[in-house]
Amino acid sequence: MPAPRLEITxxxxxRWLLRAGWTAQELLTTFPADLGEVALVPGTGGVFQVRLDDDVLWDRAAEGGFPELAQLKQLVRDRVAPDRSLGHSDRR
Known part of the structure; x- marks a missing residue:
């Protein structure tokens, strides 16, 4: 089974490329062996969406803002490595 594809639109x-790139870097650093790829997808209209395969993990339009990185890491972890601790980023 191939490793999941994470997509950040x-x-x-x-001009949210830097935010998308930083988010991608943080997720690749945290999940180096659990993600098959991380793609940055240019869009328009205020979009900032994070998808893991076919699942939307975060949508700026629906959530009303950007994800906190710790929260996004938890959402990814719950799907790709549910038994892994995220240390200080983990929920209490």
Whole structure:
């Protein structure tokens, strides 16, 4: 079974490439062997969406803002490595 694909769609009009890149870097650092790839997908209209395969983990339009990194790591961990501790980023 191939490792999951994480996709971050970001708004080019809003210039959110750096935020998307930083998010991708943090997730690849935390889950180096659990993710098959992380893709940055340019979009427009204020989009910032994080998908893991076919599941939307975070959608800025629906959630009303950007994810806290610890929360996003928990959402990814729960799907790709549910038994792993995230240390200080883990929920209490």
């Amino acid at each position: 970001y708004c080019t009009q809003c």
